[in-house]
Amino acid sequence: MIDLKYRSYQFALATIKYLNNQKLQYTARPLIDQLIRSASSVGANVVEGRSGSSKKDLARFYNIALKSANESKYWYCILRDAFGMNETKTNELIKEADEISKILAASILTLQRQIKSEK
Numbered sequence: 001m002i003d004l005k006y007r008s009y010q011f012a013l014a015t016i017k018y019l020n021n022q023k024l025q026y027t028a029r030p031l032i033d034q035l036i037r038s039a040s041s042v043g044a045n046v047v048e049g050r051s052g053s054s055k056k057d058l059a060r061f062y063n064i065a066l067k068s069a070n071e072s073k074y075w076y077c078i079l080r081d082a083f084g085m086n087e088t089k090t091n092e093l094i095k096e097a098d099e100i101s102k103i104l105a106a107s108i109l110t111l112q113r114q115i116k117s118e119k
Helices: 004-020 026-050 055-083 087-118
Strands: none
Touching: 004 026, 004 055, 004 087, 026 055, 026 087, 055 087
């Protein structure tokens, strides 16, 4: 299994490289900025959570990462549908964000169960 930290880092890199190669209208710029922020936030929060001092900290940062992954899917859909970005590649990146979201959600549930059982 690929490490979540590595996978979320690769997702951010793929997003940046993909968007850097797009010839989009000026009006797409704010959306691209939002997507880059959300995509890079996923891995940043995974890393920060892992350096935390407790499972509760980890769950909190994973929750933020989950929200960022879901936000990334939203921005990709807007850019694809409004600006005609390559549907195949965009859908591939949406799928990766979705898979990362599912991993994070499952991890959060596991952490919450562990936290509850420790009380």
